[in-house]
Amino acid sequence: MFTGKGGVGKTTLSSASALFFSQKYKVLLVSTDPSGSLKEIFGIDFGEGVKRVKESLDVVELTRDTVLRLWREKFGDEVYTVISSFFPVKEEILDYIEGAPGIDMEFMLDYVLTALKSGKYDLIIWDTAPTASILSLLQVQYMFYSHLTQAQRVYLKIKSFIKQVDPLSLIEKWRKLTAEIIDMLKNDTSAWIVSTPEKLPVEQALFLAKALQEFGIEVKGFILNKVLEEGICSECEFLEKKRKTQKKWINYLLNQAKFPVKVVYEFTEDPTNETFLSQISQTLYERVY
Ligand SMILES: Nc1ncnc2c1ncn2[C@@H]1O[C@H](COP(=O)(O)OP(=O)(O)OP(=O)(O)O)[C@@H](O)[C@H]1O
Ligand SMILES: [Mg+2]
Known part of the structure; x- marks a missing residue:
């Protein structure tokens, strides 16, 4: 990520890396960047769904709307089964649940997990949304897990009053799924933390490194x-002054960082074509500052 x-x-950088690694591996580039x-x-x-960009490169943009639609297709019936076994509700309840914080984030990771388990890809490159939402995405995993554990207990207590269906197996299935997602983040995921050489992004990068590490995600x-x-x-004069300020934050990061630091230079043009992107990936995977 x-x-x-x-x-x-x-x-x-995600796009540059996806193009670079697709020369050797089967790559899926997933963007959850709004x-x-x-x-x-x-x-x-x-649009929606996976698009093949090159022989070994698939790309998918997961917008919130796409994610929620996919969530409904995959889990809507199950969620309704569980809830309607507790309360007399109509299917419109799903509209309400869909709006609950965390549903989209949880399902984005389920999407990545499904892609990983499909065995179609050697590498999944995940272009994330900015810091705050990535941190809440991680937090949500444990919240879901403990919520579903509690749901099981609550259900067991009132089981004798509910006759129609047995949602316990579904709750257990979701709990296992959440555990699998946490496992994927801890064991199959590694993170590159991107920053520009300025105070705010550098401070945030250091904070992120700590948070990701605490969660158990490998920081590359x-x-x-x-x-x-x-x-x-x-x-x-302006550029030289700017460079000095940058140098200060580069040194600050180098002093504080417990991980390797790589450098990509500022281009005079927008690096949006393959020539620039391949230049970026070369520096990225060859040069260590
Ligand atoms: N090395 C570089 N030199 C010059 N311009 C760059 C460089 N890297 C990125 N840019 C430009 O900086 C802008 C921001 O880059 P990008 O969209 O990749 O950032 P992002 O972190 O994904 O942003 P967001 O948080 O909005 O998703 C873009 O216009 C991009 O073309
Ligand atoms: Mg972006």
């Missing part, structure tokens, strides 16, 4: 993006 503060280059910039990068309107390292190259214009 590529994670970090808004606008630091997560989508650009700004959905993959369309501009690949020149394709992804930091990527400092949009770094001004030394000597690009030694006579330009």
Whole structure:
């Protein structure tokens, strides 16, 4: 996964990496970034569902609407079965549940898990939404797990009053699924934390590294993006000052970071075509600062 503060280059670096690794492996690039910039990068309107971009590269943009529609298709009947065994409700209850915080986040990960288990891909590259939502996404996993554990207990207590169906097996199935998602995050996921060489993104990157590590996600390292190259214009006072400020935050990160730091330089043009993206991936997977 590529994670970090808004606008630091997560989508650009995810796309560059997806193109790079698809030369050797079967890759799925999943974006759960609400700004959905993959369309501009690949020149394709992804719409819903997986699109093949190259022989070994599939791309899917998971918007909240898509995720909720898929959630309903996959779990709607089951959820209704469980709830209607407790309360006399109509299927419209699903509209209400759909709006509950965390449902979309939980299902995004179920989508990734299904893709992983399909065996179709060697590597799944996940372009995440900015920091705050990724942290709540992780929190939601444990909330779901403990919620479903409680639901089982509650259900056992009132079991004798409910005759129509046995939702206990469904609750157990969801609980197992949540455990599998947590397991996937802990054992099959690693994170690159992206930052620009400025105070706020760097502080956030360090905070993220700690939070991800505490959760049990492997942190591969930091990527400092949009770094001004030394000597690009030694006579330009503004650029030189800017470079000095950047240097301060680069050093700060290097001092604080417990993981490798890689550097991607600032381009003069928007790195949205394959030539730039492949230049990025070369620096990314060769150079360590
Ligand atoms: N090394 C670079 N040099 C120049 N421009 C860059 C570089 N990396 C990214 N950009 C540009 O910076 C902008 C933000 O990049 P990108 O959309 O990849 O960030 P993001 O972290 O995905 O943003 P968001 O948090 O909004 O999803 C884009 O216009 C992108 O083309
Ligand atoms: Mg993005």
